Amino acid sequence: MTCAAPHAAPGPPRLLRVALLLLLVLLVAAGRRAAGGPVVSELRCQCLQTLQGIHPKNIRSVNLTFPGPHCAQTEVIATLKNGQKVCLNPAAPMVQKIIKRC
Secondary structure: OOOOOOOOOOOHHHHHHHHHHHHHHHHHHHHHHHOOOOOOHHHOOOOOOOEOOOOHHHEEEEEEEOOEOOEOOOEEEEEEOOOOEEEEOOOOHHHHHHHHHO
């Protein structure tokens, strides 16, 4: 007669492995934040450099962000027809015309 071995109940070694795995996952997530990964990108200015203008026929859409707690300056971000996003100088005359048309 052969008997099958009873299933072992999860003991401390298995629980320890699960706890260590969870700790590892949390450390990796915390390390990414500490390494400068984006946490919330809306709390700072998005435009570090601006262009004076771009031909309106190359622009697909324009996003205008007014000054607020996230950024002290008005930002004009244009999405071009090729998908590229560029920051425009809101004081430039051509950009003023684009903003008025929106």
